[in-house]
Amino acid sequence: MSLSEEESNFLRFYFLNVKVASKAARVYFDSVHQPAGLANELAKNSATLKKHRFISKIQLKTLYPSPASNVRSEDFDTTLIVCLLRIMTPRESTPVRGWNELPHPGDTSIEADLARIKWYRNKMVHLGDGRLSTSYFSRYWGDLECAIGRLSRQSLLREAQSVQHIVLDKSLKDILNSLHNLQMSQEQLTSIINDLQSTIHNQTTIREKHEIEIQQLDESNQRIEVDVHKLATEFSETKRSIEIGTQKIEACRKEIEIIQEKAMDVQEQVDVLTQQLLRIECTNDIKFKAVDKRLTKFDGQLAKQDAQLKKQDKHIAKQDEQMAKQDEHITKQDEQIENQGEQMTKQDEIMATCLQNINDIRKTQPCTDNSSEGRKRKRLEDDTKALIEGDLREGTFVSTKASTDCISLLNQNGVLLITGCAGTGKSRIARHVLYMYNTGGTSYRCIKLNTLDEWEDMLGSKFFDRPTEAMLEEMNEIRCKEDMSDMSDDSDMTDISNDMDELLRFLSSQEIQNG
Known part of the structure; x- marks a missing residue:
């Protein structure tokens, strides 16, 4: 076909x-x-x-x-x-x-x-x-x-x-039809197998859920049994407490009857006392009225005193606020003083280290001939220049009123002496002034002296015409007064300032030669 x-x-x-x-x-x-x-x-x-x-x-x-x-x-x-x-x-x-x-x-x-x-x-x-x-x-x-x-x-x-x-051809048709039928059967069987697998999976899931629920019920039953045991124990204890309470109530009832009998006797006595009180009240009404008038006047006086006390309280509160502000200010000053003390201590340590290093260097460089002074002066100049260059690298030079005033005084008098308490920045201002003064087209040499020996050497060479001994005595006196200024009051600082003015006038009269 x-x-x-x-x-x-x-x-x-x-x-x-x-x-x-x-x-x-x-x-x-x-x-x-x-x-x-x-x-x-x-x-x-x-x-x-x-x-x-x-x-x-x-x-x-x-x-x-x-x-x-x-x-x-x-x-x-x-x-x-x-x-x-x-x-x-x-x-x-x-x-x-x-x-x-x-x-x-x-x-x-x-x-x-x-x-x-x-x-x-x-x-x-x-x-x-x-x-x-x-x-x-x-x-x-x-x-x-x-x-x-x-x-x-x-x-x-x-x-x-x-x-x-x-x-x-016929054979191919039969093969294709057979394959078609086999695939249909395979599809149906696969569908049935998949459905059975899904059913088995669902049943397994349901069984697992039931097992979990049964386990939870067992745990719940165990908890309930424990709670029932606790309730039974509490009930027996409560029953004993009720029996004891009943006995106490019976004893109290008997005591109440005795108290009631005593209360009847007391009531009779109260009635007698009440009558006496009524008579006393009648006699005391007049006295009470007089006392009420006096109390009224006294209340008016108390009200006036309360008003005055309120004003005083406000005044005291203002004073307390002022005192609190002063305390805060004092606290800040104390903190500043502590910080300055720490800075002074650190600077003293640094100065001691520098002095020791300079002394060590001086000991290692013997002076054998007249040219040693020139080498020492050259070394001091190089040290001063290196110190200023270090400040420039750190960026610590800031133009302030103090540095500007120092330049003005130095241009005016030719001599500048900076004084002040320890830690106030004298050395930093001096280096800043040296740097600013030499950047103005001048050719002065800058030397930072660290010890009195170095100062004596400079004076003993050819910087000043005045004898070295007289200059050293005045500088030593000024140095001692400057060290004492850290512990002195304003009057001491005034005396030191006067001495500094005298020294400045003396130095101004001297002719400084360019080395």
Whole structure:
């Protein structure tokens, strides 16, 4: 019996699905999961695959044969291949219309082509009458043929095109019909197995929930038994307490009766005393009225005194605020004094270290001839220059009113003497003045003297005409007074200032020669 055109269309398209489309899906699968490492990849994903509800036990036996190295993608059907591509890494993305719907013709992605093959295979398996109209055949064939070409990278496109013109003899028809029937049976059995697996999984879940609930009920019963035991113990103790309380109440009742009898006697005495009180009240009303008038006057006086006391309280509160502010100011001054003391201590330590270093250097440099004074002066000049350059690198030179006034006085008198308490910045101001004075186009040499010996050497050479002994006596006296200024009051500072003025006038009268 000859086949109709619709039956031929069905068999040819079915053959394309079974023979070529499944091979294209396998070619893409092998490109993603290389056959040489397929067993290792399946072993890594075994936990996920064995728990997946869409993979049956028969398919698991195919995935994990014995030995594991015998696994081959040729043994996988289209459904299993698509399922593995969705589960194993790298996972395929979900198509726009999902895995169970035919993708849009314009969607040519890999995941869409896999969904096409899956959809057309299911469509052919569930097409019960075995017929396919020419319009559907042409549309389905073109769509599936393009998907096969893309998945196989055009390697199976010619084979797919040749299937459309294959001659359907009787043996091939019988084989295709048998395959169709077998696939329908396999699909039905797979569906039944999946349903049974889902049912078993649900039953297992329900059983586990029931076991948990039973365990919770057992624990709840145990807690209830413990609570009942506690309540029984508390009830027996409460019952004993009630019996003891009843006995005490009976004793109290007897005592109350005795007290009531005594109260009757006392009441009679109270009545007699009440009558006496009434008579006394009558005689004392007049006295109470007079006392009330006096109390009224006294209340007025107290009110005036309260007003005065409130004013005094406000005045005292203001004084307290002022005292608190003064205390804060004193506290800040104390902190400043402590900070200055710490700075003075640090500067003293630094000065002692510098003096020691200078003395050590002086000891290591003996003076054997007249040229040693020149070398010593040169060393002092270099030290002073290095110290000023160090301040410049640190950026600590800031123009202040003190430094400006010092420059003005030095230009006016030719001599400048800086005095002040320890830690007030005398040395820093002096170095700043030296730096500013020499940047004005002058050619003076700058020497920082650290000890009286160095000062004596300078005076003894050719800087001043006055004898060294007289100058040293005055400088020693000024040095002692300057050291005492740290502990003196304002009157002492005035005396020291006067002495400094006298010394300045004397130095101004001397002629300073440029070395």
